[in-house]
Amino acid sequence: MPLVFTLALRNLFHDRLRFIATIIGIVFSIVLVMVQMGLYLGFGHMVTTMIDHASADLWIMPKGTKCFEDPSLLNMRDRYRALSTGGVAEAIPLVIGFADWRMASGEMTPVFIVGSDLRAGGLEPWNVVEGRVEALSGSKAVAVDSSYFNRLGVSGIGSSAEIRQQPVHVAAVTSGIRSFTTTPFVFVDIDRARAYTGVPSTKASYLLVRLNPQANRDQERRDLASNIPDVEVLTPAEFRERSRKFWLFGTGAGAALFAGALLGVIVGTVIVAQTLYSSTKEHLNEFATLRAIGSSKRYIYKVIVCQALLSAVLGFSIAALLGDIVVRLTQATALPILITPSLLVGLLLLTVIMCVGSSIAAIIQVTRIDPAMAFTR
Amino acid sequence: MSEPLLEAVDVAKDLGSGAAKVAALKGVSLSLNGGELTLLMGPSGSGKTTLLSVLGCMLTPCGGMVRICGQSTAGLNPEEMARLRRQHVGFVFQSFHLFPTLSASDNVRLALDVRGNPAWAARKRSKAALATVGLAHKTKTFPRELSGGEQQRVAIARAIVGNPSVILADEPTAALDGDNGRAIMKILAQIAREPGRAVLIVTHDPRLLPFADRIVHIEDGRITGEERDKTHTAEA
Numbered sequence: 001m002p003l004v005f006t007l008a009l010r011n012l013f014h015d016r017l018r019f020i021a022t023i024i025g026i027v028f029s030i031v032l033v034m035v036q037m038g039l040y041l042g043f044g045h046m047v048t049t050m051i052d053h054a055s056a057d058l059w060i061m062p063k064g065t066k067c068f069e070d071p072s073l074l075n076m077r078d079r080y081r082a083l084s085t086g087g088v089a090e091a092i093p094l095v096i097g098f099a100d101w102r103m104a105s106g107e108m109t110p111v112f113i114v115g116s117d118l119r120a121g122g123l124e125p126w127n128v129v130e131g132r133v134e135a136l137s138g139s140k141a142v143a144v145d146s147s148y149f150n151r152l153g154v155s156g157i158g159s160s161a162e163i164r165q166q167p168v169h170v171a172a173v174t175s176g177i178r179s180f181t182t183t184p185f186v187f188v189d190i191d192r193a194r195a196y197t198g199v200p201s202t203k204a205s206y207l208l209v210r211l212n213p214q215a216n217r218d219q220e221r222r223d224l225a226s227n228i229p230d231v232e233v234l235t236p237a238e239f240r241e242r243s244r245k246f247w248l249f250g251t252g253a254g255a256a257l258f259a260g261a262l263l264g265v266i267v268g269t270v271i272v273a274q275t276l277y278s279s280t281k282e283h284l285n286e287f288a289t290l291r292a293i294g295s296s297k298r299y300i301y302k303v304i305v306c307q308a309l310l311s312a313v314l315g316f317s318i319a320a321l322l323g324d325i326v327v328r329l330t331q332a333t334a335l336p337i338l339i340t341p342s343l344l345v346g347l348l349l350l351t352v353i354m355c356v357g358s359s360i361a362a363i364i365q366v367t368r369i370d371p372a373m374a375f376t377r
Numbered sequence: 378m379s380e381p382l383l384e385a386v387d388v389a390k391d392l393g394s395g396a397a398k399v400a401a402l403k404g405v406s407l408s409l410n411g412g413e414l415t416l417l418m419g420p421s422g423s424g425k426t427t428l429l430s431v432l433g434c435m436l437t438p439c440g441g442m443v444r445i446c447g448q449s450t451a452g453l454n455p456e457e458m459a460r461l462r463r464q465h466v467g468f469v470f471q472s473f474h475l476f477p478t479l480s481a482s483d484n485v486r487l488a489l490d491v492r493g494n495p496a497w498a499a500r501k502r503s504k505a506a507l508a509t510v511g512l513a514h515k516t517k518t519f520p521r522e523l524s525g526g527e528q529q530r531v532a533i534a535r536a537i538v539g540n541p542s543v544i545l546a547d548e549p550t551a552a553l554d555g556d557n558g559r560a561i562m563k564i565l566a567q568i569a570r571e572p573g574r575a576v577l578i579v580t581h582d583p584r585l586l587p588f589a590d591r592i593v594h595i596e597d598g599r600i601t602g603e604e605r606d607k608t609h610t611a612e613a
Contacts, residue, residue: 003483003490003499010478289474292435293535294463295491296456371459372430374470375547 004299008306011283019311022275026315027322029268030351034323036261037347038337040254042330045338046180047247048240050114054123056208058221059239060091063230066250067243069112069181071097073203074231081228082207087215088224092122093204095190097197098183102162103153111152111163111186112179115193122208125187131157131172136189141171147332148184163196180247182334209233265354273358276308280362284369291371300366304359312355316348380447381408382465382542382575383432388441390427401427403598404441409543414569414576416585419595425579426547428595432577433466433545434458446542463492467536469546469565473528475520475535481507482516485534492539506534510564526557533564544568546578550585562588 012019045052050068051059060082062072082091094116101111116122124133125143135141142163144152154161159170163186172187179185186196194201211220217235224233234242248254280287287300323339330337390402401424409415409432419425430436431443434450435458443450446465450458462468467488475484485503486496494502507516510530520528529549536544546565550558566588569576578585586592594602 002496003486006483007476007479007487010476014478285474286476289470289476290487290491291459292433292462292468292470292474293488293491294459294461294466294539296459299491370435371462372435374468374474375426375430375435 004302004306008303008310011279011303012307012310015279015282018275018279022272022311023315023318025271025275026268026311026351026355027319029264029271029354030316030319030347031322031326032264032267033261033350034319034339034343034347035326035337036257036264037343038323038327038339039335040248040257040261041340041343042336042338043180043253043257044244044248046178046335047243049177050123050185051236051240051243053126054094054208054236055121055210056092056236057211057217058209058224059234059236060207060209060224060228060231061205061234061239063232065232065242066246068239069096071205073199073205074207076202076204078228078231079204079207082209082224085220085223085227087212087220088209089212089215090120090208090210092117092120092208092210093190094122094206094208095193095197095199095203096205097193097199099163099186099196101152101184101186102165104160105153107153109151110183112181112183113163113186113188113193113196115188115190115196116208117190125172125174125177127175127177128172129175131170133172135171136187138171140166140168140192141188142168142192143172143174143187144170144184145174145177147176147178151184164198166192166195178334178336180335265350268351269354269358272308272311272355273361275311276304276359276362277365279307280304280365284365285373287366288369288371288373291369292374297367300369301363304362304366305356308355308359309352312351315355316351319347319351320344381410382446382573383409383577384442384444385428385432385438386442386444388428388431388438388443390424390431390436390438392427401598402431402438405595405598405600406441407432407593407600409575409577411542411575412570412572413590414566414578414588415591415593416589417577417579417593417595418581419601420581423596424598425595427598429545429547429577429579432543433468434461463488463539465542467539467541467544469529469532469536469544469549471548471551473520473525473532473552475528475531477520480517480519481512481523481531481534484520484531485538488535488539502538503534506538507531509537510534524557525553526560529553529557529561530564533561533568537568542574544574544576546576548580548582549578550580550582555584558582558584 062074065072079091082088097113098110099113101109118137136143154170157170161168177185221233327337327339385407388402388405392399392401417425431438482503485506486499489499507513510533512530550561562585565576592604
């Protein structure tokens with residue numbers, strides 16, 4: 001083991017209480033950043049879940065649509081204009097909107113209706129764990145997620161309720177289709193979606209465009225945009241990005257999450273800086289001795305930076321374990337925390353930068369050491 | 378006569394500034410030759426430690442010249458002074474200044490590590506240096522488990538392991554009892570017998586006189602006298 005590393009390790013472990021406080025500081029800071037960023041990613045993932053699961057090459061939507069939940073409507077005439085465009089194979093209407101769900105007990109709760117042409121398969125429920133998607137074509141049939149059973153007052157297939165005073169029964173149950181707004185999604189056939197949301201048959205929320213295999217998506221997109229007035233034609237990636245931007249930055253949610261993460265970084269930096277500074281101060285005589293016996297400043301910096309790196313690696317490892325627990329605990333909640341491998345790598349880099357950056361104060365102190373101190377102390 | 382290993386010519390050094398400025402050294406000239414143990418003696422505040430710091434390339438003189446192994450310290454920046462120290466000077470301090478978290482062997486190895494020596498060679502040489510001071514059996518012992526005399530012997534091993542030309546020792550026996558002090562002086566006298574090495578010891582302990590080849594007296598920042606003693610015995 002290199003002596004610099006041994007010295008750094010022993011310096012850290014010399015005052016165990018302070019070392020533990022440092023590690024707790026780093027862990028607290030990184031877990032805070034991890035949770036905030038995990039929430040950011042989880043939120044970003046949740047707000048686009050419908051777009052992710054829709055089968056479309058292009059989305060046609062009213063001009064100015066901000067996100068999937070936007071209540072603006074298109075004219076169904078636009079569907080025929082879209083179908084008349086060369087490379088378009090299908091233009092599947094999608095109707096969305098809020099409605100009131102009345103439980104058998106009489107209690108009411110809002111739900112978010114998602115209705116598409118089930119024969120065309122534009123946006124069908126996924127992760128179906130009970131019943132079948134095809135059953136939704138039956139009269140009064142709806143699909144709900146098992147995580148909302150309590151909210152909706154149902155217990156599974158066959159349970160009954162009312163939407164807009166119209167009786168419905170659960171014909172399919174999904175798992176894990178949760179809304180970040182906590183309003184349960186209810187999947188239905190498009191005709192009943194109109195009835196439940198009040199969207200007339202001449203209107204639709206979106207048109208999901210499927211292109212012929214040989215069609216050029218960019219060209220078709222340009223043609224659709226020029227053929228149909230007052231609409232926007234977006235790729236799924238663009239719509240995803242727009243939805244994310246709206247929910248994360250248009251509402252301030254993202255800024256709040258970033259502010260929390262920044263707070264974590266600041267807290268961590270201050271704690272590590274304070275610890276390294278006081279540790280350096282305590283070992284000043286030793287550093288002066290090192291200088292006296294001829295060590296370069298660089299050698300001493302290596303000891304201090306090594307201390308910072310050791311703290312970073314240990315702190316990050318514990319934080320990553322805690323992060324894993326947090327991810328598991330939030331998996332079934334309304335807003336699961338999402339920690340991706342790239343987030344982990346980014347957090348490791350952040351921890352290292354934070355800890356090494358924190359050593360600057362200690363390094364500045366060491367640069368002022370007078371080696372002659374070794375004679376006078 | 379061969380060139381001195383360490384030479385100070387008309388060295389002056391002021392400490393402090395403004396009204397608190399003190400002339401600690403006022404034109405000191407001194408040279409250290411290989412194979413010699415020199416004692417630098419003087420009362421407190423006479424400038425002994427300041428002279429040691431200047432000779433050890435820790436302080437830059439305000440006037441005069443210091444040359445170590447033929448190399449002048451004039452105009453050197455702190456990093457170049459540090460390089461000179463690690464190349465040519467070994468230090469022994471009054472309060473040992475061992476690293477409490479490192480074993481005896483690692484404390485000695487540190488002097489080689491700062492010189493960039495490879496770890497395997499440094500381990501071998503640090504063991505040999507500890508054997509020279511009679512601590513071959515305590516390589517893995519930590520300073521807190523060693524007596525004062527043993528700690529000073531580790532410090533001496535650290536000073537000699539890099540094979541420096543000059544060993545500068547500041548009151549090396551002050552923190553030790555008579556027996557341990559004598560043992561330390563025997564080791565230093567032994568080290569000073571090597572023709573390519575000079576040892577300068579700052580002290581005001583008259584019990585060290587029998588070990589000296591030469592005694593230099595300093596008072597009020599000036600060398601006030603010098604004696605040569607060819608009758609001393611390392612067995613004293």
